[in-house]
Amino acid sequence: RQEAYVADRDLPAITLDGVAINLMINAGLLIDVPQLAATGAAGIGLFRTEVTFMVAHTFPDVARQREVYGRVLDGAGGRPVVFRTLDIGSDKVLPYWHRDAEENPAMGWRALRISLDRPAMLRQQLRAMIRAAGGRDLHVMFPMVALVDEFDDAKQILDLELQRARDKGQELPVGVRVGAMFEVPALYWQMEEIFRRADFVSVGSNDLAQFVFAADRGNAQLQGRYDPLSPAFLRLVGDIVRAGQACSKPVSLCGEMAGDALEAMALLALGLRSLSMAPPSIGPIRAMIRSLDLGRLQAHMAALGQQRGPDMRSSLRAFARDHGV
Ligand code: PEP
Ligand code: MG
Numbered sequence: 669r670q671e672a673y674v675a676d677r678d679l680p681a682i683t684l685d686g687v688a689i690n691l692m693i694n695a696g697l698l699i700d701v702p703q704l705a706a707t708g709a710a711g712i713g714l715f716r717t718e719v720t721f722m723v724a725h726t727f728p729d730v731a732r733q734r735e736v737y738g739r740v741l742d743g744a745g746g747r748p749v750v751f752r753t754l755d756i757g758s759d760k761v762l763p764y765w766h767r768d769a770e771e772n773p774a775m776g777w778r779a780l781r782i783s784l785d786r787p788a789m790l791r792q793q794l795r796a797m798i799r800a801a802g803g804r805d806l807h808v809m810f811p812m813v814a815l816v817d818e819f820d821d822a823k824q825i826l827d828l829e830l831q832r833a834r835d836k837g838q839e840l841p842v843g844v845r846v847g848a849m850f851e852v853p854a855l856y857w858q859m860e861e862i863f864r865r866a867d868f869v870s871v872g873s874n875d876l877a878q879f880v881f882a883a884d885r886g887n888a889q890l891q892g893r894y895d896p897l898s899p900a901f902l903r904l905v906g907d908i909v910r911a912g913q914a915c916s917k918p919v920s921l922c923g924e925m926a927g928d929a930l931e932a933m934a935l936l937a938l939g940l941r942s943l944s945m946a947p948p949s950i951g952p953i954r955a956m957i958r959s960l961d962l963g964r965l966q967a968h969m970a971a972l973g974q975q976r977g978p979d980m981r982s983s984l985r986a987f988a989r990d991h992g993v
Pocket of ligand 2: 811851872874875
């Protein structure tokens, strides 16, 4: 089966009824980048920059970061790469950075919160990205945005670094696109504001589901209790997609859901047209897309109405079986 996926890697990800889907990979290490060519993905929809920090023995300096980001862009060969700024804290620890234990680390001092409280770290990271992307496009994305003000503050720091590069006469990125991850439910009530500010939004469904259901994503005892295919979660994602469409801003999804064939089917039916996933999922998801009549699926899902998660899952499975998806 894997061999068949390799043979199909140059085939377009288009549904039977002609809807094109943008398939991207999630990556975090340099050795992940060749997966772009191996899978035929359109780009890197999520580059987890913290992985570079996690595998190091000490804080990577600007030069080291610039080297990594530059090599990622080189390897991508013009395909877009979305660099997510540091998402440390929670389950992602740096062995050389000792911090006080937290009661609720997933909801604690992590991700953009650290970056804004330690702006020197964020500035160094953005400086490295700007240097690496001189003469090419730069996509930057901020994780765990809870307030639009945080996005504004982070973007201001990016602007400072762009100005610094300009003042130094360095070659600037050709185009700079700045995105927000939709992972914290509070953004739902700031949707118009975030879409007005951001160039794109990516739904981090792993964290978003964790916070929506108040269920630790790493707790095995809770596995399967809260289905992302339940009406609450699908309605939420559908609202985000519609808000993006209303503002003509691209919306993508880069959580585990994107790489699960049934869940990805539901996401496409909700209107998502861009998915980022672990590289081994690209082949199966492309095959699903190429055998899917999306219009028919949308009609099928509309007829289902507000079914419970397990029911929605079995209905989607039955649809896939009956229609040869
Ligand atoms: C997510 O939360 O869905 C996500 C893609 O980010 P991470 O898994 O790195 O937290
Ligand atoms: Mg996340």
